[in-house]
Amino acid sequence: MSWTRLFDSGKLFGVSCLAALACAQPALSRDLTVVSYGGVTNETFEKVWLGPFTEETGISAVMDTWSGDLAKVRAMVESGNIVWDVMDATAEPIEIGCEQGLFEKVGDDPLFTEAGLIKGGLTECGIGSMTYATILAYKNGIFPEGPTAVTDIFDTETYPGKRGLRKSPVDALELALIADGVAVDDVYATLSTPEGVDRAFAKLDTIKDDIIWWEASAQPPQLLMSGQVVMSTSYNARAALAISNDNADLTMVWANNVTAIGFFGIPKGTENLEEAKKFIAFTLLPQVNAAFSDYQPYGPTVTAAGAFVKPDVLPNLPAGHIDEDSLVFDGGFWATQGDALIARFSSWVAQ
Amino acid sequence: MSYGDVSRDITPARSRDLRVSGAIRKKAVGGAAKAALPAAPLLLFLLLFLVVPLLTILHSSVSDEQIAATLPETTAALQSWDGTGVPAAAVYGTLAGELRAADEAGTLRRLGRRVQYELEGGLGILLNASRALPEEALPGDAQAIRELMVGADPAWGKPGVWRILQRYDTPYSSFYLRWALGLPTVLDADGAVSDGPGYDFPTIYLRTVLISLAVTVLTVLIGYPVAYVIATSAGRTGAILLFLILLPFWTSLLVRVMSLIVVLQTNGVVNQLLTGMGLLGDPLSFLYTRPATIFAMTQIQLSFTVLPMLSVMRTIPADQLRGARSLGAGPIRAHATIFLPQAVPGIAAGSLLTFVMCLGFYITPELVGSPSDQMVGSFIAQFTSEDLNWGLAAALSVVLCAGAAILTLPLARRVRRHA
Numbered sequence: 001m002s003w004t005r006l007f008d009s010g011k012l013f014g015v016s017c018l019a020a021l022a023c024a025q026p027a028l029s030r031d032l033t034v035v036s037y038g039g040v041t042n043e044t045f046e047k048v049w050l051g052p053f054t055e056e057t058g059i060s061a062v063m064d065t066w067s068g069d070l071a072k073v074r075a076m077v078e079s080g081n082i083v084w085d086v087m088d089a090t091a092e093p094i095e096i097g098c099e100q101g102l103f104e105k106v107g108d109d110p111l112f113t114e115a116g117l118i119k120g121g122l123t124e125c126g127i128g129s130m131t132y133a134t135i136l137a138y139k140n141g142i143f144p145e146g147p148t149a150v151t152d153i154f155d156t157e158t159y160p161g162k163r164g165l166r167k168s169p170v171d172a173l174e175l176a177l178i179a180d181g182v183a184v185d186d187v188y189a190t191l192s193t194p195e196g197v198d199r200a201f202a203k204l205d206t207i208k209d210d211i212i213w214w215e216a217s218a219q220p221p222q223l224l225m226s227g228q229v230v231m232s233t234s235y236n237a238r239a240a241l242a243i244s245n246d247n248a249d250l251t252m253v254w255a256n257n258v259t260a261i262g263f264f265g266i267p268k269g270t271e272n273l274e275e276a277k278k279f280i281a282f283t284l285l286p287q288v289n290a291a292f293s294d295y296q297p298y299g300p301t302v303t304a305a306g307a308f309v310k311p312d313v314l315p316n317l318p319a320g321h322i323d324e325d326s327l328v329f330d331g332g333f334w335a336t337q338g339d340a341l342i343a344r345f346s347s348w349v350a351q
Numbered sequence: 352m353s354y355g356d357v358s359r360d361i362t363p364a365r366s367r368d369l370r371v372s373g374a375i376r377k378k379a380v381g382g383a384a385k386a387a388l389p390a391a392p393l394l395l396f397l398l399l400f401l402v403v404p405l406l407t408i409l410h411s412s413v414s415d416e417q418i419a420a421t422l423p424e425t426t427a428a429l430q431s432w433d434g435t436g437v438p439a440a441a442v443y444g445t446l447a448g449e450l451r452a453a454d455e456a457g458t459l460r461r462l463g464r465r466v467q468y469e470l471e472g473g474l475g476i477l478l479n480a481s482r483a484l485p486e487e488a489l490p491g492d493a494q495a496i497r498e499l500m501v502g503a504d505p506a507w508g509k510p511g512v513w514r515i516l517q518r519y520d521t522p523y524s525s526f527y528l529r530w531a532l533g534l535p536t537v538l539d540a541d542g543a544v545s546d547g548p549g550y551d552f553p554t555i556y557l558r559t560v561l562i563s564l565a566v567t568v569l570t571v572l573i574g575y576p577v578a579y580v581i582a583t584s585a586g587r588t589g590a591i592l593l594f595l596i597l598l599p600f601w602t603s604l605l606v607r608v609m610s611l612i613v614v615l616q617t618n619g620v621v622n623q624l625l626t627g628m629g630l631l632g633d634p635l636s637f638l639y640t641r642p643a644t645i646f647a648m649t650q651i652q653l654s655f656t657v658l659p660m661l662s663v664m665r666t667i668p669a670d671q672l673r674g675a676r677s678l679g680a681g682p683i684r685a686h687a688t689i690f691l692p693q694a695v696p697g698i699a700a701g702s703l704l705t706f707v708m709c710l711g712f713y714i715t716p717e718l719v720g721s722p723s724d725q726m727v728g729s730f731i732a733q734f735t736s737e738d739l740n741w742g743l744a745a746a747l748s749v750v751l752c753a754g755a756a757i758l759t760l761p762l763a764r765r766v767r768r769h770a
Contacts, residue, residue: 071739101457162636167722201548212639213722227618228638339464339474346733347550349722 031060032275036088038065039218040241040296045088048291053282059275067216070097077102077268085276087265088129091331092170092338094265098125099335103265104273111277115284118261121301123331126263127280128301130292133260133318133326134171136253137239138231139224147231149255149325151179154207164223164232167213169345170334171233171258174327176203178256184325188333197341201348213349221248237296240316254321260329261301293317405752412531412745416522417465418515421458422449429517438513443500444493446516450481451489468740469526470515471539471547472506479504506540514542527746550730552747556754559726562645562716563709567702569649570656574701578657579690582664593661596654604651608718611647612638615719644720648712655708656701663697664690696765703762710755727751 034050036042042063050061064084066072070093076082087094087103097103103125106112112127121128136150143159153163154176165172174187180203182190190196212229214220220234221242236257242248264283266276283289289300290308297316300309306319314320322328334341387394419426425446432438453459459481460474467473483503490496500507515538518524530536533553539545577596581589599607614620615638622634637643667690675685713728727747734744 069737071736074739096460100460226616227634228616228636336475336478339467340472343467343738344548346738347548350555350725350730351551351723 030083030085030272031062032086032272032279033062033064033084034086034088034279035064035066035084037068037217039216040238041088041217044292044295047295049279049283049288052288053279056282057278059278061275061279068093070100070102073097073102073267074100080269082267082270084267085270085272086279087267088262089265090170090262091123091126091260091329092334094126094263095123095331095335096338097265098123102268104268104270106266106277109277111281112284115281116286116303117284118301118303120328121261123263125265126331127265127284129262129264129283130301131259131261131299131318133236133254133321134166134175134233134258135236135239136231136257137220137224137234137242137250138253139227140249140251142230146251147253150233150253150258151175151256152253153231153233154179154203156207156210159231160210161230162210162212162228163207164214164220164229164234165211166233167215167349169341170338171329172204172345173197173200173341174258174329175233175256176200178327179203184256184327187327188330191333191341192337197344201344204348221246221250224248224250236316236318237298240297254326256325256327257318257321258327258329259318259322260331262298263331408745408748410745411741412527412749413523413525415519415524415526415742417462418519419522421453421462422446422516425449426516426520429513430520432513432517434514434517435510437508437510440493440497442513443497443507444489447480447484447489447496447500450477451484454481466512466515468530468743469536469538470512471537471545473512473515476504476506476512476540480507509540509542511538511540511542514538527742528749530743531746531750552727552730552750555725555727555730556750558724559710559728559751560754560758562641562648562724562726563706563712565645566648566652566709567656567706569645570652570705571660571698571702573649574653574657574660575694575698578660578664578697579694581657582661582667583669596657596661599651599654604714607651608647608715611643611650612719615643615646638719639721641720641724644716644724647715647719648709651715652705652709656705659700659704660694660697663700664694667693699762699765703759706762707755707759710751 034045036045042065045063050063054060066084066087068089073084073087073093074097076084094103098105105124107122107124107126112122117128118131134150136147136153138146138159140146142161147153147155147159152159153165173191177187177190177196177200178184180199182196182199191200212223212232214223214232217235217238220232221238223229224232225242225246225248234252236252236254239250239252243250243252264280266273266280270276284302286300286302286304287308289302290305292298293300293309293313297313299317299319300306309317425442428442428445429438432442450459453462459477463474463477466477470476480500480503483499484496485499490499497507506512526536531552533551535544535546537545537547537549539547577592581592581596583589584592612619616622617634617636617638619638621637622631625631626634671689672685675689676682680688710726711728712726713732716724716726717729731744731747731751734740734747
């Protein structure tokens with residue numbers, strides 16, 4: 001009996017291996033497939049970018065969802081069965097994937113160099129898709145006076161209770177150092193030294209038992225609303241939408257926010273390369289670029305788009321909150337040092 | 352197949368078959384060719400989807416060809432190095448050429464990740480070396496290359512990285528298995544064993560076994576009375592109870608876990624009930640804890656423990672209990688001396704089934720447990736689909752399978768003896 005059961009656990013693993021490769025389905029001539037993080041973001045993509053793009057060019061396009069890990073892209077590119085054409089991602093998977101040859105190096109294409117992207121909005125493989133910020137959201141009515149900075153997540157004395165943090169070293173290590181007294185401008189220099197990394201993990205250790213980790217960006221508002229946590233880091237738009245659309249009784253804290261640029265990348269070897277480039281170039285048209293913020297407060301990546309952003313959305317966009325206390329996310333840092341930090345983080349978190 | 356239909360008109364002989372699912376094997380091996388023929392599709396299926404994947408996993412747990420495949424000449428040249436100091440300058444030249452080729456082929460970073468598994472900062476060390484090399488043709492003078500590399504990263508002037516490269520002139524190694532067993536595997540730049548932070552796999556295995564044991568014990572404690580009542584009650588009560596036991600089988604595991612989250616969360620049904628009745632001042636944070644994990648797994652596994660127990664208990668004649676009572680034994684004594692010993696094979700089969708199934712759980716702990724409640728299955732999934740470290744994932748599976756065999760074999764023998 002035990003042997004049959006044992007074989008089953010082996011089979012389970014075999015099946016999960018197959019599942020990992022399941023994305024490698026045979027591809028016929030496909031529609032242009034754009035991939036983002038799912039939920040509201042995908043809906044907005046369809047409304048403001050995919051729909052108008054199809055109308056304009058006659059190229060039909062569909063959305064798909066991914067969680068941001070490169071494994072699928074790698075399996076896809078290596079097997080030659082590419083089913084995704086445009087990936088919307090945070091900076092670090094695009095940078096890391098670029099160095100591994102997983103994305104097309106299209107950064108020097110005049111379509112993009114002449115689009116008027118903001119500073120840092122164009123890299124070798126990445127074309128700026130939107131700007132976003134990691135902020136802190138807390139539930140009203142729990143503390144007499146709420147947290148005043150994102151780094152207050154480390155202050156368990158003044159603000160006791162469970163807190164949500166993204167299950168990733170990205171942002172967490174930076175915020176830990178700022179909370180530990182490192183100046184915003186020195187964060188990445190400190191994090192480049194072994195002592196700095198130890199210091200960040202030591203700071204995280206102080207609140208480890210109070211953290212509930214989230215992975216999908218839709219989770220923080222849910223965790224807050226269900227009372228699971230009293231405060232949580234969140235992407236600015238998710239929190240803002242929960243407040244405006246779902247009447248969530250939350251407050252957003254911007255001080256010490258981490259501002260970052262999201263990027264489009266094109267998986268290497270896709271048959272829809274030209275369509276993918278056309279699509280990305282389309283999203284960079286100032287009016288189209290700004291339209292995203294009508295639905296979700298993620299900021300434009302083209303300088304000229306600023307003129308088309310609705311005035312009532314402005315306070316919710318990261319651009320208005322970049323000051324001496326906010327950190328500008330460094331995707332290049334994570335591309336070179338990320339592997340070691342991610343490995344250390346995932347073993348630390350499991351202990 | 353519905354368990355319920357079978358157990359209704361059960362005969363002692365068939366119940367044995369149910370208990371020992373190895374009966375399939377018995378039939379195939381022990382029976383005549385006539386019996387083997389109908390089983391042929393099954394055997395073929397087992398071969399293709401059980402034996403072959405298992406062997407593949409065993410193979411990938413010892414297959415380790417990344418370094419030798421990317422740096423064939425360097426690893427070959429290092430075989431004559433005595434392991435002290437640093438190798439001759441010519442080796443630096445060879446390595447520079449192969450690093451350049453790897454960079455152009457897009458395999459440099461993957462090589463770096465592999466080296467980093469057992470060398471602190473290994474990825475950075477390789478990337479630094481590659482970036483320090485001039486854009487155009489490499490200098491013909493190996494000594495110049497050596498100076499460039501040592502200048503880019505001092506690790507190139509130390510033995511650590513060279514010792515690791517030296518090991519891998521063959522495509523097979525025990526590295527991943529040693530890693531999965533928690534043996535020290537990481538070196539620092541000087542070549543000394545590093546005690547840097549890493550995965551604590553022995554603790555994770557121990558955690559997996561302890562959680563599985565707790566769930567097994569709980570399902571037996573909860574399931575035994577239920578199975579007894581179903582087995583001994585005639586008519587409607589038994590049927591209804593059996594139906595309740597079978598009900599979860601028809602519900603998706605994910606749905607059941609998700610509904611548990613709704614019930615258990617801080618503002619969930621249980622907490623609202625308890626605080627509403629004034630039994631609790633503040634709601635309990637039960638979700639994302641070890642007890643929540645065990646609770647959820649017990650709920651999922653209960654039927655798997657109950658059904659084998661039930662099938663055995665149904666074969667115990669009720670007359671025997673009545674006989675014991677008529678001879679003067681009290682209800683407890685009659686149960687303990689007559690019923691319980693005969694039910695042992697069922698308990699063993701049920702708990703074995705649950706224990707082994709629990710060892711492989713990963714979705715449930717992921718959804719209702721905290722990161723420190725994750726069982727080895729979560730890590731196998733993580734290394735398979737997120738980190739793409741298939742060597743380690745395979746090695747963890749091999750260790751899990753071997754460990755499960757060692758732990759369950761005594762119990763499995765017991766089941767067979769009683770059958």
